[in-house]
Amino acid sequence: MNITVDVNELNTEFIVKLKGEIDAYTAPKLRESLFPISERENVKIIIDLTEVSYMDSTGLGVFVGAFKSVRANNGEFTLVGLSERLRRLFDITGLADIIDIKSSTEGGLE
Amino acid sequence: MDNRENMEKKYLEALSTYLKDQNEQALYQGQKISRLHIKYNISPEEIISMHKNNLIDLYPDLPEKVVDSFDFLLEVMMGYGIAYREHQSLRHQQQELKTEIEIAANVQHTLLETEIPDIKSLEIGAISVPARQMNGDYYHFVEDENECIGVGIADVIGKGIPAALCMSMIKYAMDSLPEHRHEPNSVLESLNRVVEHNVDPSMFITMFYGLYDPHNRQFSYASAGHEPGFYYDAATGTFSDLDAKGLLLGVDKKTRYRQYEKKVNGGDMIILLSDGVTECRTNDGFIERETLIGFIKKNMHLQAQEMVNNIYKQLEKMQNFQLRDDFTLIILKSKV
Structure with a gap:
């Protein structure tokens, strides 16, 4: 399985659309795409997970890493379009309490 | 070299038999020789040279031009010979x-070994398979001096x-925790500081820690983002999630x-379980927690x-x- 990472830049806002599966094999590709953006000062990243069919804990590691980096650079990090299964992963790990998670893609995204 | 001379002889025999009578049986000899060549590390260009000499x-x-053409073929095959030797060397390295890695896995196994305590009021079973x-x-x-049993389960993301x-680092951090009573929340708080401080920023750990006190049959526990376990209540015959909220280890050093x-x-x-149990993926998708309760x-x-x-054997079979x-x-x- 594979993943496609589609990055759209609108002013200082980055909308990252992910499609496919996030696991140990695809996580490095995701990390390579996200990290350079997450290190920018005051960046606003919105990650759309609507078309992510599967994610294991490796993917979680990538998002936490990116989140920490964005926070360190005074940016904003938002996840949208999480399926119930993904949402549960963020709830269990306590990440839902520190990361901004919106379950639908409404507001800000077309 | 004996092998090589032997191979030349075999090649000559097989080749002449085939040229005399082009049948399947003779052709099959060619396959057998091919396997022997690989076994004795004979390169493609050597085979061509062998073929040429035998043919002469x-x-x-034989027309001179045909003989010369083999020298050309030999040159062409040279690259394959090099690729083959590279392949051999990579195989060796692999x-x-x-x-x-096998040795490292054994070392790890010894390092992380833990003894399952033997106490009157509790029966304990544990399995961990990579x-x-x-x-x-x-x-x-861990069993402390008050006969309380500490149980930790952790999963690196x-x-x-x-x-x-x-x-391995978690294990040593646990071993160096102060000897007094292992309160689950303080165990997680100290491990969180160790992980936050010492581990690669993109690596995180989920962990559950529980402490069972056999004197009052009290189980206290705390979780750092770990997959919730189950609790079976014998009086009602029902299972429920052993819910506990808490952030994974290594994200924020001030986490309480x-x-x-x-x-009990x-x-x-x-x-108690790791997400490898619930993330068990079968042909029909993930197993549900209800299925697990069934097992x-x-x-x-x-x-x-x-x-x-x-339970392990059944889930392994399903996957x-x-x-x-x-x-x-x-x-x-808990024993009755």
Whole structure:
């Protein structure tokens, strides 16, 4: 399985659309795409997970890493379009309490 | 070299037989020779040279141009010979790496070994199986001087060797915790500081820690983002999630963990697991937590250790014996 990472830049806002599966094999590709953006000062990243069919804990590691980096650079990090299964992963790990998670893609995204 | 001379003779025999009578049987000899050539490291260009010499011996009147063409073919095959030798050398290196990883896995196994305590009021079963050679899951038992049993189960986010190395650190951090009573929330708080401080920023650990006090049959526990276990209440015959909220280890060094308490009655069970158990993926998708409860129920009459062994075997079978993630399951069964 594979993943496609589609990055759209609108002013200082980055909308990252992910499609496919996030696991140990695809996580490095995701990390390579996200990290350079997450290190920018005051960046606003919105990650759309609507078309992510599967994610294991490796993917979680990538998002936490990116989140920490964005926070360190005074940016904003938002996840949208999480399926119930993904949402549960963020709830269990306590990440839902520190990361901004919106379950639908409404507001800000077309 | 004996082998080589021997091979030349065999080649000559097989070739002449085939040229005399082009049948399947003779052709099959060619396949057998090919395997022998590989076994004795004979390169493609050597085979062509062998072919050429044999052909001259068999047909001294062979046109000179045909003989010369073999020298050209030999030149062309040179690249394949080099590729083949590279392949051999890589195979050798791969074998070496495999052996080294096996040794590392054994070392890790010894390092992380934990003894299952033997106490009157509790029956304990535990199993941990890595998906690949090294395990990124870890469980730990400790009995303190008041006969309280501490149980820790942890899972590094990530798989394979890096995860396994990281886990060894958790084990040493646990061993160096102060000797006094292991309060679950303070255990997690100190481990969180260790992980935050020492581990690669993109590596995180989920962990559950519980402490069972046999004097008042009280189980206290706390969780750092770990997959919730189950609690079986013998009085009502029902299972419920062993819910506990808390952030994974290594994200924020100031994280505080909430401690939960549960009174354990005779016949009750505490089931702890890693996400390798719930993320078990079959042809029909993921197994549901209800399915897992079904397996637990089916094996409930057994000893705790037999229970975890059986459940593992059944889930392994459902995944066609191919674990996708490290698998750890612990069952604490309170004796009546």
